[in-house]
Amino acid sequence: MDIMEQELISEKIADSAANAPGRRRKKAHQRGRHGSPRKRHGTPDRIRHPLCPQFWSGESKSKLVTAALNKQIEDLDGRLYTLSDASHSFVSDISSANIDVSSGCREPYASSEMELVETELNAVKARVGGMPPEDWYRLTNYTDLASALRYSTKNDPNVELGTNAWLKFWSILHDFSQLADVPHGGSTSVHLCEAPGAFVSALNHFLAVRKPTVHQEWSWLGSSLNPYASDSKEAIADDRLIKHTLKNWHFGADNIGDLRLPENQLSLVKAARSHGKKVLLVTADGGIDCSDNPADQELSLSELKLAEVRTTLSLLDLGGNFVIKMFTFFRKKTCQLVQVLRICFSKVVFYKPSTSKPGNSEIYVICLGFKGLPAGTTFEFLIKKELEPALASELTSLAHKCADHQSVAIRMNLAVFTVDSTQRPRRSFHQAKQRFSHRFLTYRPIFALPNSARLIPMTE
Numbered sequence: 001m002d003i004m005e006q007e008l009i010s011e012k013i014a015d016s017a018a019n020a021p022g023r024r025r026k027k028a029h030q031r032g033r034h035g036s037p038r039k040r041h042g043t044p045d046r047i048r049h050p051l052c053p054q055f056w057s058g059e060s061k062s063k064l065v066t067a068a069l070n071k072q073i074e075d076l077d078g079r080l081y082t083l084s085d086a087s088h089s090f091v092s093d094i095s096s097a098n099i100d101v102s103s104g105c106r107e108p109y110a111s112s113e114m115e116l117v118e119t120e121l122n123a124v125k126a127r128v129g130g131m132p133p134e135d136w137y138r139l140t141n142y143t144d145l146a147s148a149l150r151y152s153t154k155n156d157p158n159v160e161l162g163t164n165a166w167l168k169f170w171s172i173l174h175d176f177s178q179l180a181d182v183p184h185g186g187s188t189s190v191h192l193c194e195a196p197g198a199f200v201s202a203l204n205h206f207l208a209v210r211k212p213t214v215h216q217e218w219s220w221l222g223s224s225l226n227p228y229a230s231d232s233k234e235a236i237a238d239d240r241l242i243k244h245t246l247k248n249w250h251f252g253a254d255n256i257g258d259l260r261l262p263e264n265q266l267s268l269v270k271a272a273r274s275h276g277k278k279v280l281l282v283t284a285d286g287g288i289d290c291s292d293n294p295a296d297q298e299l300s301l302s303e304l305k306l307a308e309v310r311t312t313l314s315l316l317d318l319g320g321n322f323v324i325k326m327f328t329f330f331r332k333k334t335c336q337l338v339q340v341l342r343i344c345f346s347k348v349v350f351y352k353p354s355t356s357k358p359g360n361s362e363i364y365v366i367c368l369g370f371k372g373l374p375a376g377t378t379f380e381f382l383i384k385k386e387l388e389p390a391l392a393s394e395l396t397s398l399a400h401k402c403a404d405h406q407s408v409a410i411r412m413n414l415a416v417f418t419v420d421s422t423q424r425p426r427r428s429f430h431q432a433k434q435r436f437s438h439r440f441l442t443y444r445p446i447f448a449l450p451n452s453a454r455l456i457p458m459t460e
């Protein structure tokens, strides 16, 4: 499998939700978000907004694309949402009386409103429907403001494994610089579901150019499905970094590395402890290709996300930080996982880096300041705790925002797709991409990696 194919697979992992042929449980277009009938004639102001469905049935497509593009430019620095403090939430055991357990679905939603948001989002995604994934990939690259930066980073000889994952973690490290704060004596970072290793490469680069003394004392351990031993279609075959750093990789007790198996979690924790340094950073970037069943992305990944959090809580030393990729969080089970994070960390921030394609559901949850588990509790106990209504409502409001941004991006892509190529606002896109790259590199400059810090020999 060549690198282009690999990148397409990585994009499919993130983008599969955007190809979802959505399940239409309810006629969402007949109702407003809050269950009330939606006004047929919105005010002119609302219609001018790309979040309004009527917007897309109005003027010429190229004008609409430009308007949606301008909306996207508002997010040049990525999007952030900090959860409110959890200090009071753990104390009381909340009854399930306020929690919606919709009948007829395998996993209950966190609230009835969440079900509606998912239905509406799936209806937009369904319009992508039968489009061949390669065409959609090409189109979303054309419209994605980060694509010029992505291209130059990939071809930059000073960047090792300069994939989109590299750029996303580069953003995260700059925007949350405390992730790379390490006390004297060094520390180990552990990277779950990390093949082919671009997060490790970005962290190595960041420390080498920004914190050379920390870099000297830093060690790392990566874990993933073993590309040399796993038959799983989810194993990433790109070993450009792995083959040069094999001693830093741990593929579980069975050497295959499925993190969902408790024995693999345990053996990884032991391997990390054997470094003899504190573990102050864990990343978990697990994803699988859900393009066969895109509407079920959240459910298909829930076991892996659970495993990532469970392993992290055993790995981290107090004060440590955790970065986990999540997708949607419509279901109660996913929200309960977020609740565990909020209980165990001082601060929890949802962050969509500007280099993450706006049409997909992926979002990073940045958890700062590990407090440990409350005395006398275990992960198994915490994960079963009823979802606090205040958190459910906070997450519902966040889900609305994420779904709205995603819908605008998908609608814009669809509009571009139907516009004759000579009519596409190429100039606007070109200028927006230049502006994006310039802004990104002003705040997150990519200085050359010293040869002595390289993970992959120069000759490769």
Ligand SMILES: C[S@@+](CC[C@H](N)C(=O)[O-])C[C@H]1O[C@@H](n2cnc3c(N)ncnc32)[C@H](O)[C@@H]1O
Pocket: 010, 013, 165, 166, 193, 194, 195, 196, 197, 198, 199, 200, 223, 224, 225, 234, 235, 236, 257, 258, 259, 260, 285, 286, 287, 288, 304
């Ligand atoms: C998006 S990729 C990670 C990219 C990586 N962070 C990087 O920067 O290069 C997702 C990874 O999750 C891994 N994965 C999927 N299911 C897994 C499982 N059950 N156990 C361990 N790893 C898994 C895949 O093999 C893949 O390497």
